[in-house]
Amino acid sequence: MSRFIERHPAWTFVFFVLAILLLLLVFAVWPPGLVAVMGKKKIFLNALLNGITLGALYFLVASGFTLIFGLMRNVNLAHGSLYLLGGYVGYAAVELTGVWFLGFVAAFIIVAIIGVVLQVVVFRRMEGEDLRQTLVTIGISIVLADLMLWYWGGDFYQILTPDWLSGPVVTPIISVLKRSTGDPIYIKYPTVRLVILAASIVIGVGMWLLLNKTRIGMLIRAGVDDRDMLAANGVNVQLIFVVVFAFGAGLAGVAGVVGGTFQSLAPGEDIRYLLASLVVVIVGGMGSIPGAALGAVIIGLAEQFGSVYMPTYSVVGTFLIMVLVLAFRPQGLLSMR
Amino acid sequence: MALLDQTPANAGAAQEGTSRVGQWLARVHPAAWLVVVLLITLPLFANSFILIDIFGWAMILGMIALSLMFLAGYGGMVSLVQMSVAALAGYMVAIFGNSAASEISLGWPWWATLPVAIIIAVLFGTISGALAVRTEGIYTIMITLAIAAAFFYFTRQNYTIFNGFSGFNSLKPPEIFGINWRDHVPFYYLILFWAAVSYLVVIYVSRSPFGLALQGIRDNPRRMEALGFHVTAHRVAAYTFAALIAAIAGILLSWFSNQISPGTAGIGPVIDILVIAVVGGLSRPIGPFIGALVYVLLRTFSLDVLEAVGLDGSRFKLMIGLGFLLIVFFSPDGLLGLWERWKGYMARSRNEFDPLGGGER
Numbered sequence: 239m240s241r242f243i244e245r246h247p248a249w250t251f252v253f254f255v256l257a258i259l260l261l262l263l264v265f266a267v268w269p270p271g272l273v274a275v276m277g278k279k280k281i282f283l284n285a286l287l288n289g290i291t292l293g294a295l296y297f298l299v300a301s302g303f304t305l306i307f308g309l310m311r312n313v314n315l316a317h318g319s320l321y322l323l324g325g326y327v328g329y330a331a332v333e334l335t336g337v338w339f340l341g342f343v344a345a346f347i348i349v350a351i352i353g354v355v356l357q358v359v360v361f362r363r364m365e366g367e368d369l370r371q372t373l374v375t376i377g378i379s380i381v382l383a384d385l386m387l388w389y390w391g392g393d394f395y396q397i398l399t400p401d402w403l404s405g406p407v408v409t410p411i412i413s414v415l416k417r418s419t420g421d422p423i424y425i426k427y428p429t430v431r432l433v434i435l436a437a438s439i440v441i442g443v444g445m446w447l448l449l450n451k452t453r454i455g456m457l458i459r460a461g462v463d464d465r466d467m468l469a470a471n472g473v474n475v476q477l478i479f480v481v482v483f484a485f486g487a488g489l490a491g492v493a494g495v496v497g498g499t500f501q502s503l504a505p506g507e508d509i510r511y512l513l514a515s516l517v518v519v520i521v522g523g524m525g526s527i528p529g530a531a532l533g534a535v536i537i538g539l540a541e542q543f544g545s546v547y548m549p550t551y552s553v554v555g556t557f558l559i560m561v562l563v564l565a566f567r568p569q570g571l572l573s574m575r
Numbered sequence: 576m577a578l579l580d581q582t583p584a585n586a587g588a589a590q591e592g593t594s595r596v597g598q599w600l601a602r603v604h605p606a607a608w609l610v611v612v613l614l615i616t617l618p619l620f621a622n623s624f625i626l627i628d629i630f631g632w633a634m635i636l637g638m639i640a641l642s643l644m645f646l647a648g649y650g651g652m653v654s655l656v657q658m659s660v661a662a663l664a665g666y667m668v669a670i671f672g673n674s675a676a677s678e679i680s681l682g683w684p685w686w687a688t689l690p691v692a693i694i695i696a697v698l699f700g701t702i703s704g705a706l707a708v709r710t711e712g713i714y715t716i717m718i719t720l721a722i723a724a725a726f727f728y729f730t731r732q733n734y735t736i737f738n739g740f741s742g743f744n745s746l747k748p749p750e751i752f753g754i755n756w757r758d759h760v761p762f763y764y765l766i767l768f769w770a771a772v773s774y775l776v777v778i779y780v781s782r783s784p785f786g787l788a789l790q791g792i793r794d795n796p797r798r799m800e801a802l803g804f805h806v807t808a809h810r811v812a813a814y815t816f817a818a819l820i821a822a823i824a825g826i827l828l829s830w831f832s833n834q835i836s837p838g839t840a841g842i843g844p845v846i847d848i849l850v851i852a853v854v855g856g857l858s859r860p861i862g863p864f865i866g867a868l869v870y871v872l873l874r875t876f877s878l879d880v881l882e883a884v885g886l887d888g889s890r891f892k893l894m895i896g897l898g899f900l901l902i903v904f905f906s907p908d909g910l911l912g913l914w915e916r917w918k919g920y921m922a923r924s925r926n927e928f929d930p931l932g933g934g935e936r
Contacts (some may be wrong), residue, residue: 311713311714311715313713314704316784318821368713369653370714370715370903372653372716373719373849373853373899373903374900374903374904376846376849376850376899377897377899377900377904378900379894380846380850380892380895380896380899380900381893381897381900383892384890384892384893384896385893385894388890388893434625448851474933495724501788513720513721513724513842516717516720516721517721520714520717520718520721524714551729551732552731553725553728553729553732554725554728554729554732557721558725559720559723561706561722561725564706564709564710564718565706565709568710570707
């Protein structure tokens with residue numbers, strides 16, 4: 239951070255001004271002129287909050303994807319299927335037990351086990367053959383998609399939130415002053431989304447701590463840099479691969495439960511989230527956890543603001559961001575390589 | 576379509592031929608002549624369903640997969656954007672030519688519409704290629720997949736040009752030289768002609784200096800760069816050439832299915848083209864056509880077969896997926912690879928009793 243300030247003082251100033259402007263937009267009461275240009279403050283704030291929470295969900299999906307890629311150089315194009323499967327498993331678990339939290343546990347465990355099977359049965363046999371692995375994962379995703387369609391059908395599923403999480407919470411952000419009395423009206427926002435946002439931040443920070451402060455994290459980072467050297471040092475690299483694959487797959491499963499809670503589960507969602515994680519990691523930088531976080535927030539915000547301010551082309555906007563990043567910084571925004 | 580036999584045994588026999596064309600023709604495998612004769616005489620004994628819905632469709636899909644095979648097999652770049660290029664060409668035919676959506680279609684004559692459609696689609700393919708060649712290997716797959724997805728969403732949400740979700744209907748081939756190309760037999764020969772042309776051109780280009788340089792770049796880009804070849808330019812040019820084939824196939828596809836809509840280039844069809852090319856085999860240009868024929872046969876008859884053995888007919892995707900998975904898992908070079916392996920196995924077992932034949936076993 240401090241090195242960045244020393245190196246690019248002008249950019250730092252620009253970012254600083256932008257941050258102040260954003261804070262003003264969020265917390266100040268909007269003058270009528272601004273409302274005339276941008277619409278109501280409530281719409282803007284809702285798009286902002288929705289974008290950030292959607293980014294949190296994207297981060298959960300994409301971080302497992304990027305972790306697996308960074309360590310194993312393996313593009314797991316079945317990641318979207320793992321997401322959807324996690325959602326369905328979570329739904330079944332919540333229906334069975336009635337406990338929301340158990341959905342996450344079940345999804346994580348079952349999808350992680352499937353991840354272990356994939357790594358041991360499929361990927362270990364074709365290590366280093368990028369194209370073949372990619373093709374095999376495409377085949378797996380086709381098969382999984384049809385199996386899930388077979389079992390769960392084409393209906394929409396929504397995982398019900400527990401009572402203490404449903405309903406809105408009042409945030410300390412002023413929406414508008416009442417015209418008659420001048421009393422402030424505060425923004426209300428669904429509790430469950432804020433909880434999920436907080437959980438994602440906790441998971442993200444936890445992953446960062448795990449990767450940077452623990453022994454297994456050190457081994458994983460060494461594997462990302464040079465796995466042959468790590469193996470030569472007597473570390474069981476295959477075991478680390480299995481652990482990372484299980485963890486990344488499990489995260490996708492957890493993300494499926496999250497997605498099933500504040501959106502819905504249906505066939506086709508697997509491809510949607512696969513594409514979202516592709517774009518997120520291309521924008522953020524392949525194999526980088528902070529990159530996945532940055533990319534997820536950018537893409538989430540772009541999607542939500544796009545759907546509010548130019549509804550026709552919101553999806554195209556996210557791809558435009560990807561193309562711009564590719565054109566000017568092909569390795570991604572926060573990639574080391 | 577010719578199966579070119581590359582064994583040196585036949586090359587010796589060819590030296591008696593006087594002209595180069597004669598030499599070349601003599602190298603063609605007899606089985607390939609059989610296929611050529613069969614395809615040309617097919618309208619004599621096949622009904623319109625087999626003619627158009629099986630062979631016609633297979634050849635169109637084969638052409639699109641051929642453009643992918645050219646990029647992947649000779650250039651080492653697996654591009655998923657070829658289906659979108661084809662669909663864009665179909666869209667352009669609908670927009671500049673005639674369709675049911677008369678408020679959008681401009682109604683140009685065919686000699687203006689077709690070149691413009693092909694040029695625009697080739698431009699799109701070239702630009703996508705220029706973006707994709709900034710990356711390598713698996714990244715190329717992801718970026719082209721993302722471009723294809725963007726194309727799909729854009730055409731679905733844009734109503735002013737692409738007519739949104741419904742797309743364009745009643746696209747028909749024009750009447751040229753007094754022949755009604757909508758009739759089954761002329762349309763079959765039209766498809767056969769373009770499929771054969773693109774097949775032969777791909778073979779020709781793969782042996783031209785450009786194609787050889789491209790294969791050199793596939794094997795070792797750094798060395799080719801050191802030899803003075805412009806690596807990026809060759810790669811982008813390969814995308815342009817592949818886009819040309821895909822564009823022609825796209826126009827035929829829009830005439831074949833009578834319509835063009837976002838679903839034509841949805842994520843499913845985009846992946847299907849990759850499946851076709853990989854199942855057929857990426858090492859030789861005949862592979863995509865074999866893969867396309869297998870795909871079309873599965874697609875058309877798996878429902879009946881599944882129901883005949885008492886299974887749910889709607890599970891044909893599962894069959895295609897499992898078949899694809901098995902082939903990729905056990906034979907990285909698709910059906911062609913399986914065939915080569917079987918041939919090698921037969922040759923070895925024949926040599927077993929020959930005391931002078933290779934004694935590896």
